[in-house]
Amino acid sequence: MKTQVIIIGGGPSGLLLSQLLHVRGISSVVLERKTKEYVLGRIRAGVLEQGLVGLMEEAGCADRMHAEGFTHDGTLVSYGDEMFRIDFAKHAGKPVMVYGQTEVTRDLYEAREAVGGAIEFNVEDVVIHDTKSDAPYVDYTVRGEKRRIEGDFVAGCDGFHGVSRQTIPLDVRREYEKFYPFGWLGILSETPPVNHELIYANSERGFALCSMRNAQLSRYYIQCSLSDSPEDWTDEAFWQELKRRIPKEQADKLVTGPSIEKSIAPLRSFVTEPMSYGRLFLCGDAAHIVPPTGAKGLNTAASDVNYLYNALRDFYENGSKDGINGYSEKALLRVWKAERFSWWFSSLLHRYPDQSEFDLKMQIAELEFLRSNEAAQKAMAENYVGLPY
Ligand code: RFL
Numbered sequence: 284m285k286t287q288v289i290i291i292g293g294g295p296s297g298l299l300l301s302q303l304l305h306v307r308g309i310s311s312v313v314l315e316r317k318t319k320e321y322v323l324g325r326i327r328a329g330v331l332e333q334g335l336v337g338l339m340e341e342a343g344c345a346d347r348m349h350a351e352g353f354t355h356d357g358t359l360v361s362y363g364d365e366m367f368r369i370d371f372a373k374h375a376g377k378p379v380m381v382y383g384q385t386e387v388t389r390d391l392y393e394a395r396e397a398v399g400g401a402i403e404f405n406v407e408d409v410v411i412h413d414t415k416s417d418a419p420y421v422d423y424t425v426r427g428e429k430r431r432i433e434g435d436f437v438a439g440c441d442g443f444h445g446v447s448r449q450t451i452p453l454d455v456r457r458e459y460e461k462f463y464p465f466g467w468l469g470i471l472s473e474t475p476p477v478n479h480e481l482i483y484a485n486s487e488r489g490f491a492l493c494s495m496r497n498a499q500l501s502r503y504y505i506q507c508s509l510s511d512s513p514e515d516w517t518d519e520a521f522w523q524e525l526k527r528r529i530p531k532e533q534a535d536k537l538v539t540g541p542s543i544e545k546s547i548a549p550l551r552s553f554v555t556e557p558m559s560y561g562r563l564f565l566c567g568d569a570a571h572i573v574p575p576t577g578a579k580g581l582n583t584a585a586s587d588v589n590y591l592y593n594a595l596r597d598f599y600e601n602g603s604k605d606g607i608n609g610y611s612e613k614a615l616l617r618v619w620k621a622e623r624f625s626w627w628f629s630s631l632l633h634r635y636p637d638q639s640e641f642d643l644k645m646q647i648a649e650l651e652f653l654r655s656n657e658a659a660q661k662a663m664a665e666n667y668v669g670l671p672y
């Protein structure tokens with residue numbers, strides 16, 4: 284089999300890239316390790332930057348998002364019973380879109396299927412070859428049958444546990460990593476959200492986040508111990524703990540109900556450099572991970588896709604290699620800024636086991652500075668809605 288761009292991974296990065304290339308007449312094949320149902324079963328991101336919304340529009344996949352998504356002009360930040368709002372519209376001139384990653388992925392799958400886009404599911408044993416040449420190829424297995432696909436380029440969109448990053452030799456690759464000594468316990472429940480905007484809460488008992496998917500579907504998170512498992516937490520215990528971590532005024536109006544999903548995610552910051560090796564280009568979680576505080580994971584994946592898509596267009600439409608040669612450097616500049624913001628916002632809101640009394644005072648001073656200083660609010664808002672591509 285032959286194509287122009289071989290895409291490893293059928294998550295949001297791989298599907299978005301594939302659909303954008305299709306719009307420009309560039310062919311691709313997506314190789315996905317799991318089934319479509321499995322990919323759509325993962326409950327993940329919920330907040331989209333305008334950059335990603337724009338890419339979905341360019342890909343011709345934004346109609347349902349515009350019909351069903353919610354525009355948010357600000358977010359609330361609380362500490363104890365204190366609460367203040369960061370106004371995105373005022374300070375950054377842009378809103379964010381609340382629309383689940385599951386729905387983004389579903390829309391992209393539908394668009395790929397509608398035009399007969401090639402996606403191979405259940406692929407195993409993916410091995411990427413010859414990315415330093417002009418003719419890379421990928422070997423893989425489907426239901427025991429060995430297959431090979433040849434292309435001009437390989438896009439590694441296979442997430443943190445994929446093979447693409449590992450294809451870059453260790454003497455070329457440099458990895459930067461930070462672990463956080465806690466996780467997020469998240470639940471999805473068919474209840475109306477406690478507030479029409481998100482609430483990021485710092486409390487003595489640890490972080491909490493009130494988010495949503497729509498008017499009848501809420502997503503809540505609480506900071507938990509890394510040794511906890513979701514089964515340790517009954518729904519009742521979760522709601523009780525959440526109520527203790529958000530301002531009383533909010534806790535009193537929280538509508539609780541049975542969870543329909545409950546999971547724990549560890550928090551980590553991770554970046555690999557470079558993000559390309561010959562004709563292999565890494566996008567999204569394959570190259571970097573952020574802690575979810577600040578909602579930058581999917582959005583940073585989208586900005587990588589934006590740079591790679593434009594670089595490939597420039598190659599096929601104008602014969603220019605400047606974009607593909609500059610991809611890694613350009614993508615990393617923005618990646619590190621998203622890493623900084625996610626690390627800063629995480630540090631501001633969580634309880635760390637080794638925090639001293641002094642450290643706690645610093646957190647509160649920083650929160651009060653943010654609450655009272657317009658320049659700090661502007662910096663926060665600009666980062667949250669997304670730095671320019
Ligand atoms: P994905 O989504 O992991 O998709 C990679 C795909 O590659 C497949 N794969 C392979 N395929 C073929 N061969 C192999 N060897 C393969 N190995 C893996 C996998 O099956 C999978 O389908 O990566 P991608 O596309 O780069 O997308 C990244 C996003 O999923 C991720 O950054 C976000 O979900 C992070 N994130 C959030 N991001 C935001 O922008 N806003 C948010 O509000 C937000 N909230 C979150 C989040 C992530 C969370 N968790 C669970 C990590 C909340 C949570 C709780």
Ligand code: PHB
Nearest residue numbers: 328329494575576577578
């Ligand atoms: C979510 O709705 O899942 C969500 C929202 C904001 C975040 C992280 C996750 O910062």
